């Protein structure tokens with residue numbers, strides 16, 4: 636695939652940011668840190684846990700390869716660092732502490748998220764109770780809202796890029812992986828950023844303009860996965876996945892959603908709509924009644940939903956004020972429809 640446009644002014648690939656504030660040290664990482672196990676890897680990066688020798692503090696070091704497919708991609712690595720700097724100041728976005736550079740890599744020292752990916756919660760035999768899911772989705776939306784307020788779009792939101800500070804009980808979320816993120820307005824219209832097929836919005840597949848609404852589609856996919864344990868658009872092959880996405884072919888059948896509350900389905904349905912302009916913003920999503928229910932265990936009465944008027948939901952959330960008591964309160968297993976990360980092998984390239 637070579638749909639790489641250059642910005643005529645800077646010579647950089649379109650939309651890449653080049654300005655960073657964090658000093659980039661050329662000191663070998665091993666002098667100040669003990670680098671221990673691998674936390675994860677993608678096509679062009681490996682992330683390792685490391686411990687600062689002086690303080691004993693843990694970090695995640697993301698080693699971003701500067702040469703990719705035989706060409707110099709330092710600008711892409713610097714861009715990821717620049718986006719992290721612009722996105723800082725939100726507890727929902729992973730913090731950047733320091734940067735090092737070697738001949739091969741730009742190494743970003745990131746806040747360590749010890750709980751791993753929320754992907755593991757989606758594929759676990761025991762799905763999270765909805766009250767926990769809504770907390771994670773609320774936090775994700777807070778992070779997305781912060782990005783959007785700063786004219787940033789993530790464009791690769793998926794359960795592998797949303798981490799937890801601790802696993803059991805699930806801690807707070809941290810959004811990671813800003814390799815595909817862009818600042819709106821820096822490269823004219825954005826059309827050509829490609830995430831992972833299962834999670835990307837129809838406008839991405841159709842090369843139509845990308846906006847903040849593109850991230851909200853992915854939040855809908857993540858919510859579906861957390862409450863059902865299934866990936867809504869995943870087909871047997873890429874073509875089928877594309878078709879499912881572009882036709883918004885989602886299984887809302889009783890079988891798929893038998894243990895999912897009506898409000899959860901309402902929330903998901905409002906995000907998984909083809910026209911980006913018809914999707915609610917992150918701020919509007921944050922006022923959806925699903926996200927503000929009382930957990931059923933604390934509330935023996937029929938589940939009370941905050942009246943729409945109390946939270947200034949706007950017209951987008953014309954949902955029933957009371958939901959059926961239909962929560963994921965017992966362990967169950969679903970047939971899983973996930974493909975491993977290596978198979979999707981898609982970050983930025985499909």
Ligand code: ADP
Nearest residue numbers: 674675676677680682695745746747748795812
């Ligand atoms: P890539 O661009 O290769 O997808 P990511 O930034 O998504 O790189 O990191 C790959 C994986 O490494 C993540 O999915 C996660 O499992 C792990 N990881 C990344 N950042 C951290 C972190 N700050 N703390 C703990 N694990 C991390």
Ligand code: MG
Nearest residue numbers: 677795796812
């Ligand atoms: Mg990733």
